[in-house]
Amino acid sequence: MIGIPSAVAAATTYYVSPTGSDSAAGTKSAPWATMAHAQDIAKAGDTVYFRGGTYAYTHANSDCSSQTAKVDAITLSKSGSSGSPIRYWAYPGEKPVFDFSGVSDDCRIKGFDVTASYVHLKGLGVTGVPQNNDLNHESWGIYVAGSDNTFEQLDLHDNMGPGLFIQKGGGNLVLNSDSHDNYDPYSSSGAGSNADGFGAHIAAGYSGNMFQGCRSWWNSDDGFDLINAKSSVTIDHSWSWRNGYVPETTTASGNGAGFKAGGYGGDYETGGAKHTVRFSVAFANRSAGFYTNHHTVANDYFNNTSYGNHPDFNMLGVDSNGDAVGLGKLRNNVAYTGTLTSNMSGTDSAYNTWNLGITLSDGQFQSVSTSGWDAARLSDGSLPVLTKLRPAANSDLIDAGTDVGLPYNGSAPDLGAFETG
Template sequence: MKRSLVISAVTAIAVTVLGSAAAVGSPAAGRTYYVAPAGSDSAAGTPAAPWASIAHAQSVVQPGDTVYFRGGTYGYSHANSGCKSQTDRVDAITLSRSGSSGNLITYAAYPGERPVFDFSKVKDNCRIKGFDVTGNWIHLKGLEVQGVPQNNNLNHESWGIWISGSDNVFELINAHNNMGPGLFIQDGGDNLVLNCDSHDNYDPHTSNGAGQSADGFGAHISANHPGNVFRGDRAWWNSDDGFDLINAFSSVTIENSWTWRNGYLPESTTPAPAGNGNGFKAGGYGGVYVSNGAKHTVRDSVAFDNKVSGFYANHHTIANDYFNNTAYGNHPDFNMLGINSSGKAVGLGNLRNNIAYTGTLLSNMSGTNASYNSWNLGVSLSDSQFRSVSTSGWDGPRQADGSLPVLPNLRLAANSSLIDKGANVGLPYNGKAPDLGAFEF
């Protein structure tokens, strides 16, 4: 299958970009400890005598160590420091101890079990981070993060996981029902967000309007922090956007990811009062031109049934790369609204091998570098081009290795005229040419 070759190439890219942090499946040899909801921090940290808290585990671990969390709920009622003001930021959990290259500190779900970090009872009256990851070379795997609250309406949002360190891996995280973004990269470089889900996040008390700031995933990083990658991730039913790269001054890559039904109240078709509702918001700097903007890449990804755009340039200042993506039923599917140095709205984007089908197809395309896409090849689109156009099942169970489920949805049918109609953009393919869309036949 062609897609297996593409995934192999992407994995190779990740190893180059992320160095040792990309070896997510093979933690270096070190000590192994255990934590359980009914444990005790005065215990030995063994399977028979587990600790009770991640804070105590961090006080002990060294680079290369692994901490397993047994299934159950780890509840929090307060942050680890007090609010200095109602607009202050506080952490329930701070992970500041760093691993090292090739010796990550790993905090992981015990195999086959479900540890849930529940922050819904945190009462601190300011902005709250469930996890604040300030350290480097840390690996979080298989943890569920839920319920981070907003306790006043003076702030924009709280966060499930906030990241400012570098060379970290976040794998199989399930962040949901937080009053702000599920996972947010504030700063740092070479972080990998792998096979994670972020959904049903809604910020009812945000100061700039209910729903305005609860994205699935965000990366708003400063300059000189390249290499942040979102891979194999899903974002759905978030009140704002699925993926949001606004104010990112270093390049970000989003690949092999899906996003749908953003901009609505969770589990409904009721628009969030102030939520935007884009699938992939790939940049922008608040609607103004900046001279040091960063170029982002979105590839091999799917956006459908979002309240507004599937793929959105958001007044970006540089032409991003949008390669091999599928947009279905968005409004519009691709909106390449950019801005030039004179502050004028222009179309910006390099688009190859993309599919736009149903909904409103395109907006702000004048000025873009677009070719070999479904809309400029003279190809007539219909449901018969695909094995299925179902919008159900996308949130189904992942495969055993954590990768996205294999669905017939929006995959090309055997007789599709979109097969071998693309252009070579540097990714491996079989046949005469790449296929169009996120899934090679």
């Protein structure tokens, strides 16, 4: 008889509940109370289910050494292994919410600090991470420094800083997650200037990080921000809207780009990493829908739709002297209303609506509504199927693109984020 691998045979399922006790057995009928205790016990291949309800935190797990130090409310430092991650999952059909609004430590706060590798968070809510002084740029909902982790079906909102931020590590997948209504009112660089939906400011040497099927809206700074990321990042099938405002208002706040795909500040001479943004949608952001942000290399922008941004595509890059140049390879993109493009001189731009001379109108789309994009996700966590900004039946966008090595139907790719058929 073929033996069962020991890692599989030894896998155990545990349970945590807001009404549990860490002195209990960790079973469904006798759950634990905290993630910290679950991490002490769980090992590679195990699953820890969190029952619905609120897990409220009032303090970090270490003291602030200064007002500018960083502390964690939850530190995930125990790693799983390849093929056998440690899973911290919402119990099916229930929503556990980790609420950090009561944390009073007087320094920078991470709700979750994930230094481990091969862990999988799924179905959790993360909210309320505060700023308790005005000496720092931001706090963070989830701060990632490990590799090969999966962050799936997370709801990250009302944090005083980015919902999820990757500082280093490779092979991390942020899948089918939402980040919204994040605002940093006490930022030392100005109110609202650092609360992105998702951020990845990764050092060199960490490849394979991806955001897939994610949504970002009503964040005070940018929807997705890759500034200072010196390892390649892919953003795939994701949506970003109404960023750059105090959440749920029209009061201007931070930068307000939908997808800020790179940039290095004043560091123009150390090379750069090529990022890819594909099959994604930006609309009604305060500034650019898709923005190169003084990047040093040409990113790939394939099959994206930008509607009503200012501008829709801004390809402002820099050369090794810090001089402004247009940078980017753009194929099969749609720009409609708002200001269509800027800083395109020098880019590799072809088979986009502005290159092909396609006359766009509302009738080219099934709908141009900017409401309802936060609709409930499908049962597997994937994006809802909406008519908005999809090509109409006889649209000139259908089969008007060029093959860039990505899947398509018909004789050629459609233009924009949504492929018909």
